[in-house]
Amino acid sequence: MTAADPLARLVSQARETRAVVVGGGIGGLVAALELAKVGMPVTLLEASDRVGGLVRSADVAGIRLDVGAESFATRGGTVRALVDELGLGGDVVPPAAHGAWVAGLPGGAAAPLPKGGVLGIPDNPWDPEVRRIIGWGGAWRAYRDRLLPPLTIGHDRSLGHLVRKRLGGAVLDRLVAPVTSGVYSARPDDIDVDLAAPGLNAALTRTGSLTGAVAELRGERQVAPGGAVAGIEGGIARLVDALVARLEDLGVEVRAEAPVIGIAPAEDGRWGVRLAPPADADAEEALTADIVIVAVPEAEARRLLSPVVPALDPEPGPAPVVEIVTLVLDAPALDDHPRGNGVLTVPHSSRAKALTHVTAKWEWVRRAAGEGVHVVRVSFGAQGEDPATADLGDEDATALALTEAAALLGVPLEANRLRGAHRERYVQSLPGSALGRAAEVAAARGAVRAIPGLGATGAWLSGTGLAQVVPDAVAEADRVRRAALWGHGEPQV
Numbered sequence: 254m255t256a257a258d259p260l261a262r263l264v265s266q267a268r269e270t271r272a273v274v275v276g277g278g279i280g281g282l283v284a285a286l287e288l289a290k291v292g293m294p295v296t297l298l299e300a301s302d303r304v305g306g307l308v309r310s311a312d313v314a315g316i317r318l319d320v321g322a323e324s325f326a327t328r329g330g331t332v333r334a335l336v337d338e339l340g341l342g343g344d345v346v347p348p349a350a351h352g353a354w355v356a357g358l359p360g361g362a363a364a365p366l367p368k369g370g371v372l373g374i375p376d377n378p379w380d381p382e383v384r385r386i387i388g389w390g391g392a393w394r395a396y397r398d399r400l401l402p403p404l405t406i407g408h409d410r411s412l413g414h415l416v417r418k419r420l421g422g423a424v425l426d427r428l429v430a431p432v433t434s435g436v437y438s439a440r441p442d443d444i445d446v447d448l449a450a451p452g453l454n455a456a457l458t459r460t461g462s463l464t465g466a467v468a469e470l471r472g473e474r475q476v477a478p479g480g481a482v483a484g485i486e487g488g489i490a491r492l493v494d495a496l497v498a499r500l501e502d503l504g505v506e507v508r509a510e511a512p513v514i515g516i517a518p519a520e521d522g523r524w525g526v527r528l529a530p531p532a533d534a535d536a537e538e539a540l541t542a543d544i545v546i547v548a549v550p551e552a553e554a555r556r557l558l559s560p561v562v563p564a565l566d567p568e569p570g571p572a573p574v575v576e577i578v579t580l581v582l583d584a585p586a587l588d589d590h591p592r593g594n595g596v597l598t599v600p601h602s603s604r605a606k607a608l609t610h611v612t613a614k615w616e617w618v619r620r621a622a623g624e625g626v627h628v629v630r631v632s633f634g635a636q637g638e639d640p641a642t643a644d645l646g647d648e649d650a651t652a653l654a655l656t657e658a659a660a661l662l663g664v665p666l667e668a669n670r671l672r673g674a675h676r677e678r679y680v681q682s683l684p685g686s687a688l689g690r691a692a693e694v695a696a697a698r699g700a701v702r703a704i705p706g707l708g709a710t711g712a713w714l715s716g717t718g719l720a721q722v723v724p725d726a727v728a729e730a731d732r733v734r735r736a737a738l739w740g741h742g743e744p745q746v
């Protein structure tokens with residue numbers, strides 16, 4: 254290759270294009286990887302003392318466990334492709350097929366959540382598993398769906414409104430709300446059907462009923478949207494370790510305890526990135542970069558970007574808070590996984606939002622825990638309400654989690670069964686399928702894209718979940734990288 258060679262020029266241009274990625278969650282780590290792959294010098298700045306963001310692990314009673322995200326949706330294949338690229342493909346494992354339960358039914362009953370629904374909407378209200386949850390009255394009410402005219406003026410965007418109107422309150426409260434609350438931390442009324450279940454409204458018009466539409470979608474897709482997930486033996490947090498190792502191989506500087514406090518234009522069209530001074534120093538540090546990708550949660554992203562992206566609204570949307578209490582218990586009574594892989598709850602029927610029976614769901618955790626020892630994760634906080642644990646100290650939060658776990662699992666669990674506990678608080682992004690969210694995100698993306706050398710990614714833009722965050726980070730890094738190397742034209746190679 255000679256200097257005049259366009260390929261050689263590209264190689265050196267990439268090497269001279271300095272990039273900073275702000276935020277070390279999965280979005281930031283993946284964006285840094287995409288930039289570093291083409292030879293760009295990259296620095297990743299993470300505010301806290303560890304990278305990974307909402308993907309976290311902790312040692313609880315001697316077992317290394319995921320205490321944040323614990324699986325990934327297999328749809329789209331992008332997370333799997335990343336896992337393979339990082340050499341973890343051989344360790345991908347499916348969850349056990351025990352299914353989930355719903356608790357908080359009339360009389361305090363619990364029952365297996367019927368398989369075959371879309372967002373909890375059943376395809377047949379007379380199915381005994383469905384009728385057991387919604388009762389005879391609920392089944393007759395849902396059956397009216399078949400008799401109602403299919404066409405409304407326009408169509409319903411609100412999932413809650415659509416389900417209430419066509420199938421009634423029992424289906425909404427006992428089947429759909431537990432799923433949206435457990436999966437999206439949102440009320441059905443706030444979910445946009447067209448984004449959460451694409452094609453459902455069109456199928457409703459075609460088939461003449463909502464249950465018919467669910468049956469048609471299920472037939473086409475085989476699984477409910479978002480239904481298929483996988484885990485990694487040893488924990489999803491291994492993905493973070495593997496990403497960091499790959500970044501370091503590629504020469505990326507990964508800096509923890511490096512909170513960014515400002516971004517401002519620098520000389521020659523470059524960007525200055527200001528870091529908070531360390532506790533033992535007064536002077537701020539500043540880095541200069543040709544491109545900056547911001548991969549932090551919404552409130553912080555809007556605060557950092559709005560001074561340099563005039564069209565970006567500085568006001569963030571609401572951010573649901575959830576708390577997860579992980580319990581390790583001596584409880585042979587749980588050996589038979591009495592509530593399958595876990596329990597979703599009818600909203601307001603208990604103080605917890607959901608429970609995962611981790612040792613039932615993941616075989617590798619069962620092996621790591623040993624005979625008669627069980628791991629249970631209790632989640633608090635849903636639908637915009639503060640978690641019931643919010644004002645409690647760790648000991649009281651653990652005690653509440655234990656009481657809720659016993660009630661949801663239908664098994665007595667005394668305090669002396671507890672081997673260890675871990676509590677973690679998370680601020681989540683609104684789901685991408687929240688009503689009105691698509692327009693807000695499009696406006697934010699449009700504003701950032703108008704500014705050369707800047708990019709933004711992360712769950713607040715892509716929607717929550719690794720299957721959303723990973724492809725978005727890849728695409729955003731690619732967009733900014735291309736613009737830096739080729740302007741907006743086509744590659745000349």
Ligand SMILES: Cc1cc2nc3c(=O)[nH]c(=O)nc-3n(C[C@H](O)[C@H](O)[C@H](O)COP(=O)(O)OP(=O)(O)OC[C@H]3O[C@@H](n4cnc5c(N)ncnc54)[C@H](O)[C@@H]3O)c2cc1C
Pocket residue numbers: 275276277278279280281298299300301303304305306307308320321322323324325326511512513514548549550553575577679680681710711712713716717718719720722
């Ligand atoms: C309890 C829980 C369970 C979940 N379970 C699953 C699951 O099983 N499967 C799934 O696919 N998804 C799951 N999710 C969602 C998924 O974890 C997230 O959507 C995803 O990890 C978000 O990644 P991110 O990079 O966008 O943001 P984050 O993980 O929030 O990362 C942002 C990073 O930016 C850093 N930061 C903030 N401000 C600054 C600053 N000024 N300077 C530098 N750094 C800064 C933060 O410290 C953080 O590390 C779960 C989420 C939660 C809360």
